[in-house]
Amino acid sequence: MAKNKRMINNVPLSDRGLQYGDGCFTTILVEDGQAKAWELHLQRLRWGLDSLAIDVDNIAEIKSSIDMAAKACQHGIVKLIITRGSGGRGYSPSKESQPHWWVTTHQIPTHYLDPAWRAAGVSLGLSHVNLARQPLLAGFKHLNRLEQVLVKQDIEKHQWQDAVVLDTEQKVVETSNGNLFWTKNGEFFTPDLSFCGIKGIARCQLIRKLQSQGHRVHRVSVKVDSVKSADTVIMCNSIMGIVHVTSVDGVRLRNSDLEKFEVALDEA
16 A cells, blocks of 8 residues: 655645545644644544545554654644545545645644633624534534634624534534533533534543543533523633633523533543
8 A cells, every 4th residue: 555645835736635625634732742632633533534435544654743743842733634635626536546644833822821811701602604414524623614614704793702603403513613511400511413513622521521520411402592591601622621601692601510610621
């Protein structure tokens, strides 16, 4: 089998990631020169690659590149992008395509590091852009993110900090860049992501931690009113961790169970 290629400074016009969004990516937090939660990132990445039938046989080489980037970065973000590689015109993948991959480093958004922003929490609007249901692509980070681009444009238009995003059946999915959790009457909930949305690394860690503490986390398909009536709402991703939500679509929240999430975060 031919060795997978790595493209660093250019993307060929024939690359299927550019042509069709035919590939996957993951975004990894770096602390003290170490790529955090790599096994969880790899698990989701393999799931995405398998779903798209992209055969990558040099994960060890890719991980070595990530480690070198993390060591140079020390504190920030490493992003890994893998595409099917180059192919001819048309949707059908060529059996001769060899995956391309890139590792890049980035700074953590400055507001994520601001204690005042974290203490204040985030107010969420309600996006007018809905996510299409496609279970074959649900859960992992594929490269076609046009829906998320439209969501971000909607957020910027309305000058929200972020927004709850629904699917085309008006069920709660996530925010523009994080997963949602909430509590009601002492019970924990998070959206069912069987049809669309990203199964984030922080989401996975938080579910495991809450379960280890004896809590059941209900994965539910609900409309936004369930979130608006919650006792506490938080959003999370692997870069920002957990941030509490102060309001949803203009409805203020009590955040009476925030400490339970903070304890889980401290122990994660």
